[in-house]
Amino acid sequence: MNEKRYPPGDLAIWIFILAELLVFAIFFASYAFTRASHVELFNIHQLQLDTDIALVNTLALITSSYFVVRAVKAISVGKRSECVKWLLGAIFMGLIFLVVKSVEYAHHYSNGINLRTNLFYMFYFSLTFFHYMHVIMGVVILSVVTYKGYSGGYSAAEHTGIETGASYWHMVDLVWLILFPLVYVMR
Amino acid sequence: MKFESQKVAMPYFIAAIGLFVGQILFGLIIGLQYVVGDFLFPEIPFNVARMVHTNLLIVWLLFGFMGAAYYLVPEETETELHSPKLAILMFWVFLVAGALTILGYLLVPYAGLAQMTGNELLPTMGREFLEQPTITKIGIVIVALAFLFNIGMTVLKGRKTVVSLVLFIGLVGLAVFFLFSFYNPDNLVKDKFYWWWVVHLWVEGVWELIMGSILAFVLIKTTGVDREIIEKWLYIIIAMTLITGIVGTGHHYYWIGTPEYWQWWGSIFSALEPIPFFMMTVFAFNMVNKRRRNHPNQAAVLWALGTAVMAFLGAGVWGFMHTLAPVNYYTHGTQITAAHGHMAFYGAYVMIVLAMISYSMPLMRGRKAANSNKSQVMEMWSFWLMTISMVFITLFLTGAGILQTWLQRFTETPQPFMVVQDQVSLFYWMREIAGVFFLIGLVVYIASFFVGGEEATESKARSSV
Amino acid sequence: MSKKSISVNQATLVYFILVVLTLLAWLVTKTNISGVHVSMVILLVSLLKGHLVGDYFMGLNRVNSFWRWAIVVWLLIPGVLIGYAFLI
Numbered sequence: 001m002n003e004k005r006y007p008p009g010d011l012a013i014w015i016f017i018l019a020e021l022l023v024f025a026i027f028f029a030s031y032a033f034t035r036a037s038h039v040e041l042f043n044i045h046q047l048q049l050d051t052d053i054a055l056v057n058t059l060a061l062i063t064s065s066y067f068v069v070r071a072v073k074a075i076s077v078g079k080r081s082e083c084v085k086w087l088l089g090a091i092f093m094g095l096i097f098l099v100v101k102s103v104e105y106a107h108h109y110s111n112g113i114n115l116r117t118n119l120f121y122m123f124y125f126s127l128t129f130f131h132y133m134h135v136i137m138g139v140v141i142l143s144v145v146t147y148k149g150y151s152g153g154y155s156a157a158e159h160t161g162i163e164t165g166a167s168y169w170h171m172v173d174l175v176w177l178i179l180f181p182l183v184y185v186m187r
Numbered sequence: 188m189k190f191e192s193q194k195v196a197m198p199y200f201i202a203a204i205g206l207f208v209g210q211i212l213f214g215l216i217i218g219l220q221y222v223v224g225d226f227l228f229p230e231i232p233f234n235v236a237r238m239v240h241t242n243l244l245i246v247w248l249l250f251g252f253m254g255a256a257y258y259l260v261p262e263e264t265e266t267e268l269h270s271p272k273l274a275i276l277m278f279w280v281f282l283v284a285g286a287l288t289i290l291g292y293l294l295v296p297y298a299g300l301a302q303m304t305g306n307e308l309l310p311t312m313g314r315e316f317l318e319q320p321t322i323t324k325i326g327i328v329i330v331a332l333a334f335l336f337n338i339g340m341t342v343l344k345g346r347k348t349v350v351s352l353v354l355f356i357g358l359v360g361l362a363v364f365f366l367f368s369f370y371n372p373d374n375l376v377k378d379k380f381y382w383w384w385v386v387h388l389w390v391e392g393v394w395e396l397i398m399g400s401i402l403a404f405v406l407i408k409t410t411g412v413d414r415e416i417i418e419k420w421l422y423i424i425i426a427m428t429l430i431t432g433i434v435g436t437g438h439h440y441y442w443i444g445t446p447e448y449w450q451w452w453g454s455i456f457s458a459l460e461p462i463p464f465f466m467m468t469v470f471a472f473n474m475v476n477k478r479r480r481n482h483p484n485q486a487a488v489l490w491a492l493g494t495a496v497m498a499f500l501g502a503g504v505w506g507f508m509h510t511l512a513p514v515n516y517y518t519h520g521t522q523i524t525a526a527h528g529h530m531a532f533y534g535a536y537v538m539i540v541l542a543m544i545s546y547s548m549p550l551m552r553g554r555k556a557a558n559s560n561k562s563q564v565m566e567m568w569s570f571w572l573m574t575i576s577m578v579f580i581t582l583f584l585t586g587a588g589i590l591q592t593w594l595q596r597f598t599e600t601p602q603p604f605m606v607v608q609d610q611v612s613l614f615y616w617m618r619e620i621a622g623v624f625f626l627i628g629l630v631v632y633i634a635s636f637f638v639g640g641e642e643a644t645e646s647k648a649r650s651s652v
Numbered sequence: 653m654s655k656k657s658i659s660v661n662q663a664t665l666v667y668f669i670l671v672v673l674t675l676l677a678w679l680v681t682k683t684n685i686s687g688v689h690v691s692m693v694i695l696l697v698s699l700l701k702g703h704l705v706g707d708y709f710m711g712l713n714r715v716n717s718f719w720r721w722a723i724v725v726w727l728l729i730p731g732v733l734i735g736y737a738f739l740i
Contacts, residue, residue: 007719025730032737051681066667181698186691
């Protein structure tokens with residue numbers, strides 16, 4: 001089998017990806033170990049979280065990741081406008097995530113719950129906010145890539161930029177796939 | 188040396204070394220005062236000597252950074268410096284202002300200095316490392332602005348390279364964050380919070396950009412490795428610096444009265460701050476291994492490799508040792524901090540300036556590439572003397588710090604500060620001896636500038652790796 | 653030599669699997685099923701989802717071992733740590 005040596009996209013983004021994953025991994029582990037000493041506290045407040053809204057968010061991110069895969073597929077056979085459509089769909093899904101998450105945050109704040117409320121919420125806000133920032137960054141990257149794709153900057157032969165943006169976006173999705181069950185579900 | 192205006196770096200480097208000597212002399216004074224409490228009292232009390240020691244360090248490093256910029260930016264941008272005259276003028280302004288400030292510290296009681304310099308109009312004095320009178324601080328801002336203008340215009344005029352852009356961003360950051368030294372809130376928590384916006388965001392932030400870009404420059408010149416490869420490494424390194432270092436500021440916010448989440452954020456992000464330094468080490472050794480030539484200036488290569496290693500050890504490893512909140516709870520403000528601080532500053536910033544001087548001075552003095560073998564050997568001796576001395580200083584202070592933390596904080600029956608200081612005094616004596624060897628190394632370093640002889644060539648160059 | 657590339661159909665299949673697994677996890681929160689064993693299952697399922705994203709969406713299944721295994725390791729080590737932390 002002709003195995004590629006390097007993952008898709010610019011190698012530099014993969015170093016970023018590894019670094020970001022490292023930070024999140026440490027955060028996840030910290031959450032889990034802290035929870036072990038405060039099981040009651042974590043269990044009680046976890047129930048206050050809205051899992052329905054989180055489901056919407058999870059589905060939005062998974063779908064947007066899928067759209068990005070379709071976009072890369074499209075450009076790899078030269079279908080420029082199809083690629084752009086898939087990317088726009090992915091961005092739209094990403095924006096849904098951001099809007100929904102913002103609504104969730106607004107709801108918390110209106111109930112007087114914030115980063116300093118207790119240890120569980122400290123982790124909840126830290127983890128989700130940190131992730132949220134990465135979703136924003138991902139949407140920005142995808143937008144840049146979409147614009148360039150729209151202006152004819154990519155082709156079947158050369159579309160490293162799209163693959164680079166795609167890889168970053170998948171990382172954002174990947175992190176959420178662990179974050180969601182860890183914080184919202186596992187008890 | 189390709190452009191005449193690069194020569195303005197020379198006075199900056201000479202002043203830097205001169206102030207470095209002053210810094211070490213005062214370091215020896217305070218080191219001795221640790222164990223002979225009334226040494227030079229009351230003429231030069233500890234707190235005054237300490238201010239002189241720390242302020243000289245920062246000022247000479249600033250001279251070094253400016254010299255490095257004046258040397259490398261014209262070469263990178265392939266155009267003459269915008270205004271060599273302005274550079275020389277600012278040199279004298281900075282030097283005189285600095286000298287007057289140091290004299291002020293030494294000759295006038297601090298409160299009197301504050302009064303004399305009109306501190307009450309805009310109070311900025313009285314904080315560690317930022318003891319300078321407000322007028323000095325304003326002077327620093329003016330010098331910095333003129334410097335940035337000069338470098339900025341040069342970069343705008345000429346070829347834009349990753350090295351020069353990263354350096355420029357780092358220098359702009361240095362100037363911007365220095366402005367926080369003017370913000371002096373009454374609230375003690377806020378005071379401390381923002382103080383670190385100068386100190387941390389300097390040495391664990393924008394100064395790393397400066398160090399990285401200078402290291403990249405020296406490696407490009409001495410190894411002949413493709414610029415693109417080196418520049419890509421530089422991007423990744425500074426990205427890691429900013430990703431870890433910005434929120435990593437939180438490791439200074441554990442106990443000053445800020446919310447508890449800082450103990451988590453600070454611990455997690457700052458734990459990763461060694462990564463860029465680790466990368467710099469791999470980067471430096473990798474580039475030298477892949478080199479396409481044996482550059483005649485092997486001393487410069489030695490400094491370049493050495494700075495990466497010592498920075499990783501001092502800033503990265505020693506920093507990591509006391510960065511996690513549960514550890515820092517016990518070690519905060521002990522000799523562990525001093526140990527880390529000394530090796531970190533030496534490894535990252537002293538050595539990168541010395542590396543740059545090592546590379547550029549011979550060229551500015553008319554050599555084609557490097558000094559004579561004899562001179563380089565002497566310089567390499569000074570490298571080992573200073574570096575090994577610093578390692579011992581750090582080890583002794585670490586020992587003092589561990590014992591201090593244990594006796595003063597961790598045991599069931601903690602002992603008072605001064606009682607513990609008595610018990611760690613042996614470490615202080617040993618540190619002082621190591622400090623003397625460091626000074627010897629510095630003297631050898633200076634002497635190497637006066638050793639002449641036939642220029643080393645590529646074939647005759649003694650490889651240091 | 654043909655490069656093994658993820659087909660659109662494969663990607664779509666993976667997508668549906670991810671959606672289904674997510675809905676299952678959500679259903680667990682709707683009922684009152686709790687307890688360590690359930691959490692372990694949820695954790696393992698999540699790691700599997702992550703692996704699918706890594707291999708199929710990120711396209712790592714046809715790439716040099718180091719990068720592929722980097723993601724696997726990223727799933728495994730925190731996964732084990734999290735699992736351990738929930739069990740103690």
